[in-house]
């Protein structure tokens with residue numbers, strides 16, 4: 245429902261919307277919620293959360309729907325292409341209307357301008373469920389998984405191999421630096437991260453003791469605690485005509501794993517394309533934590549919704 249005039253409404257549009265201490269609080273809450281899934285019901289009433297998709301989804305859709313119900317709330321699942329939004333109702337009007345019905349808006353859409361516009365007009369928290377530029381909910385789950393597997397996040401080295409210009413690379417840069425990690429992105433020309441995002445990640449790393457490296461050397465998996473990759477063709481890029489053969493040396497394969505630390509954790513947000521960005525041997529092998537990572541979407545998103553609602557009162 246509409247927040248009282250004068251209160252602050254917190255949003256999660258990109259990973260650095262959470263300060264380092266705030267991210268740590270969310271991750272601690274996520275671990276608590278994983279240990280005791282029904283211990284907190286901040287949406288009891290029930291309060292409702294709108295979850296809107298302008299793009300396809302399996303994990304995000306199911307984990308938000310199940311998670312909101314577990315918090316005692318009612319998830320209102322909306323296909324954005326089927327709503328009036330999809331036939332020209334403005335984002336501002338949609339934000340104002342949804343804010344009268346629900347306590348938070350979760351949105352998977354395209355450009356950053358679209359989700360910024362939603363947040364500018366909403367009077368309830370807005371959560372980015374993936375945009376072209378960022379996927380902060382996924383990276384909270386990734387950090388939770390890294391903490392479980394590696395005993396913590398700060399000081400660990402995470403190497404991302406492949407399309408360094410997509411939402412996952414950007415969110416790992418920002419979210420990893422916020423967690424005090426040493427984040428390396430290895431990508432070929434034409435697939436390098438947005439310079440402004442790299443600058444923001446470096447600024448965050450300077451606060452946390454982390455670091456940021458962008459390289460075109462696929463051997464950047466050397467000594468890594470965590471290896472990550474993602475699809476070479478993100479949603480919306482299917483017909484962009486770019487030559488993806490240049491990405492082949494950045495495939496997450498057994499050679500990349502062999503260069504990393506012996507206890508390396510392999511992550512992939514899924515869906516995966518075995519034989520393209522990752523080999524079957526690696527994603528289905530002993531270093532892979534992708535199923536825990538997928539499960540942690542549920543816990544991390546319950547935590548971030550709870551945290552944003554508490555901070556927005």
Ligand code: CP
Nearest residue numbers: 301302303304513514
């Ligand atoms: N990782 C992820 O966001 O998956 P979905 O596209 O299935 O939601």
Ligand code: NVA
Nearest residue numbers: 410474478479513514
């Ligand atoms: N980079 C991928 C992530 C999918 C969860 C995409 O945007 O399609």
